[in-house]
Amino acid sequence: MDSRTVFPLRLASLVSSNSDILAALGVADWVVAADSHSDAPGLEAAVRVGPDLDIDLDAVAHARPDLVLASLSVPGMERVVDGLHERGLPTLILDPVTVADTLADIRLIGQTLGLEQKGEAVAAQLEADLTRLRATYPRPPRVLVEWWPRPIIAATRESWVTELLAGLGAVNALETRPGRSSPLTLDEVREAQPDLIVCSWCGAKKLRPEVIEARGLGVPVIAVPESGLGRPGPRLLEGARQLAAALGTLNLAPSRRAGAATARTA
Structure with missing residues (x-):
């Protein structure tokens, strides 16, 4: 029909x-x-x-x-x-x-x-x-998707963001944190060790990635409209395309987490 x-x-x-x-x-x-x-x-x-x-x-x-x-x-x-x-x-x-x-x-x-x-x-x-957007990287890039800046709120484990990133060959930097989203301190953002931070503030009239850059984390920041990441529907493709393009520009050094794990087991 x-x-x-x-x-x-x-x-x-x-x-x-x-x-x-x-x-x-x-x-x-x-x-x-x-x-x-x-x-x-x-x-x-x-x-x-x-x-x-x-x-x-x-x-x-x-x-x-x-x-x-x-x-x-x-x-x-x-x-x-x-x-x-x-x-x-x-x-x-x-x-x-x-x-x-x-x-x-x-x-x-x-x-x-x-x-x-x-x-x-x-x-x-x-x-x-x-599926066509999936790529292979030296290691899975760690991505933090920020829904709001003050307080910092980001997508956590039970979010479509986690699976969307996995499909692109990346990981949600907060994939072990329970819930759909969570408030974070700046230290918690730093501890998550993201390779990329995504400014996708929900309900904001204007995205301002420079606010995130001013925190001094030294991590690349991109802006993706809420319509491309915050809506579980067909427009997720828009956000996925922007993410894939940004991931392809990253210079992925060996993970400090992996290095720390190696040191502990040596």
């Missing part, structure tokens, strides 16, 4: 990642209500119902959606989801942690909307495109 034979549904999308998926499936024009951060093409007719953590739930209900797509990938969205349930609104709640979860969500949304073939095609293309 495809979009030529499916009866359009009235959709509400409350996070940018879901809106990006709907646009990739070709049904952005089905969206009657969207959060204020969603910038996918085709949402011009959608009523804006506020930022993801401060959704006007009554406005969502007033839009009479057949289905509300929400996500727990944004910390704090539990309250919004509870409000949707209190109003008896039909919901599809996503909670991706890995890239594999993201691909599964694309397929799930496609199936839910009667667009199974399209969902499969979009997911398969994203997976193939990401």
Whole structure:
């Protein structure tokens, strides 16, 4: 079944990642209500119902959606989801942690909307495109992805960032730290020994990698828009391409961690 034979549904999308998926499936024009951060093409007719953590739930209900797509990938969205349930609104709640979860969500949304073939095609293309970006390095580059500067908050083990980096031949410098993200001191950033720091501040109007550079760590810094790393959807490819390009420029000296381990076992 495809979009030529499916009866359009009235959709509400409350996070940018879901809106990006709907646009990739070709049904952005089905969206009657969207959060204020969603910038996918085709949402011009959608009523804006506020930022993801401060959704006007009554406005969502007033839009009479057949289905509300929400996500727990944004910390704090539990309250919004509870409000949707209190109003008896039909919901599809996503909670991706890995890239594999993201691909599964694309397929799930496609199936839910009667667009199974399209969902499969979009997911398969994203997976193939990401696979083509993988490279081999003298050692896996250690990358720290920073979501916010004050306090420093970065992606940790249970983040799609970890799997995305692994697919590129790199590692999340915080892969052993539990959780999806964590506040860090500057000393903890230094201890993680990143080869590359990524400025991908969520909700920031302007990325300022120079703020990170001014900390004096001597580590290369690149800016990747939140749309390319902070949204578990098809636009992860944008961030992956930027990461792959930056990783290819690194001069990877032997890891100090490896050297320390060798010294301890000598």
